[in-house]
Amino acid sequence: MATAYPLPRRQTRAVTVGRLTLGGGAPVSVQSMTKTPTVDVDATVAQIHRLEEAGCDLVRLAVPDTASAQALGAIKRRIGIPLAADIHFNHQLALIALEQGVDKLRLNPGNLKRPEHVRAVAEAAKARGVPIRIGMNNGSIDPAQRAQFPFTPAGNAEALVAGALGHIALLEDVGFTDIVVSLKASDVRTTVLAYRLMAAQRDYPLHVGVTEAGLPPEGLIKSALGIGTLLGEGISDTLRVSLTADPVEEVVAGWELLRALELRSGGIVLTACPTCARCDVDFDPIIRAVKARLADLDRRLRAGGRTLHVAVMGCEVNGPGEARDADVGVASGKHTGMLFRHGVEIARVPEAEIVDALVREVEALADAGA
Numbered sequence: 001m002a003t004a005y006p007l008p009r010r011q012t013r014a015v016t017v018g019r020l021t022l023g024g025g026a027p028v029s030v031q032s033m034t035k036t037p038t039v040d041v042d043a044t045v046a047q048i049h050r051l052e053e054a055g056c057d058l059v060r061l062a063v064p065d066t067a068s069a070q071a072l073g074a075i076k077r078r079i080g081i082p083l084a085a086d087i088h089f090n091h092q093l094a095l096i097a098l099e100q101g102v103d104k105l106r107l108n109p110g111n112l113k114r115p116e117h118v119r120a121v122a123e124a125a126k127a128r129g130v131p132i133r134i135g136m137n138n139g140s141i142d143p144a145q146r147a148q149f150p151f152t153p154a155g156n157a158e159a160l161v162a163g164a165l166g167h168i169a170l171l172e173d174v175g176f177t178d179i180v181v182s183l184k185a186s187d188v189r190t191t192v193l194a195y196r197l198m199a200a201q202r203d204y205p206l207h208v209g210v211t212e213a214g215l216p217p218e219g220l221i222k223s224a225l226g227i228g229t230l231l232g233e234g235i236s237d238t239l240r241v242s243l244t245a246d247p248v249e250e251v252v253a254g255w256e257l258l259r260a261l262e263l264r265s266g267g268i269v270l271t272a273c274p275t276c277a278r279c280d281v282d283f284d285p286i287i288r289a290v291k292a293r294l295a296d297l298d299r300r301l302r303a304g305g306r307t308l309h310v311a312v313m314g315c316e317v318n319g320p321g322e323a324r325d326a327d328v329g330v331a332s333g334k335h336t337g338m339l340f341r342h343g344v345e346i347a348r349v350p351e352a353e354i355v356d357a358l359v360r361e362v363e364a365l366a367d368a369g370a
């Protein structure tokens with residue numbers, strides 16, 4: 001018997017990050033990380049604006065030195081989305097980041113080891129109402145802790161969770177509970193096992209992702225498997241698709257993952273056939289033109305949380321069925337297109353007019369519902 005999929009979201013406590021809520025039933029949010037030098041304020045702000053436009057909910061910046069920490073305030077004043085500072089090794093950088101007004105800290109327990117330093121940061125964050133993500137990473141687990149577990153995906157997962165639980169205890173010791181947890185590994189099996197293990201034990205919101213997933217398409221596939229598996233089990237409050245690519249691609253991928261499971265709505269969901277020998281139109285330029293010409297509308301609809309389904313199909317085998325099921329669809333025939341709106345055929349157009357006719361119809365439908 002079929003059951004619900006994805007499974008209901010795991011109940012987690014709500015953590016506030018600037019204007020954003022993580023956990024507590026809030027929509028799963030999409031994060032990314034800038035790839036510019038943080039000290040280059042103009043370049044970093046420009047990249048964040050591109051991320052905002054793509055639908056990024058929260059941006060994280062690496063803070064490798066004091067100059068980077070001191071640049072955070074100037075960056076924050078020029079952006080709209082909450083800003084998280086990524087801190088390793090030096091707790092003083094976290095204290096400066098807090099003074100600069102960041103909305104969230106990410107600390108890596110594998111390389112911020114001294115309990116008194118962690119407590120000092122927790123006290124300062126608590127005073128400002130700033131949450132902390134405990135960001136465990138398979139590449140930087142404390143070697144002594146790692147040696148306590150078998151060198152298998154299950155052992156790696158246990159080591160990640162043990163490290164995070166130790167850090168959670170340090171923060172809870174000083175009454176700090178505005179905590180988000182991540183347990184990232186560069187392999188999918190460890191990642192999934194670690195998050196499952198943590199989800200069964202604590203109710204802090206989880207930031208999920210497969211770390212260092214690599215270049216697209218490999219990185220996309222690993223991320224879709226790891227994050228997708230967890231989303232399907234209701235385990236995820238916020239996510240980052242980590243790619244060796246323009247960070248905008250990370251945001252686009254995050255959104256597509258959430259839209260594929262209908263965990264976030266908004267924008268244009270495009271169905272397109274892969275084409276085959278039955279296709280009687282020059283399909284590739286058609287689908288690329290449709291996507292490009294609907295890009296602005298996609299952004300506007302996403303911001304408004306409204307979804308339109310658009311289908312572009314290459315022939316009459318599955319075409320009419322898919323085109324009828326979409327809000328607006330086209331099923332191509334011999335150098336022609338049958339245009340459907342809400343399941344009803346409304347026109348037949350020559351191949352050269354398919355793109356114009358389809359885009360016009362989608363825009364009209366969007367305007368009608370605006």
Ligand code: SF4
Pocket residue numbers: 273274275276277278279313314315316317318319
């Ligand atoms: S819709 Fe037609 S052209 Fe497209 S893949 Fe299916 S059979 Fe081939």
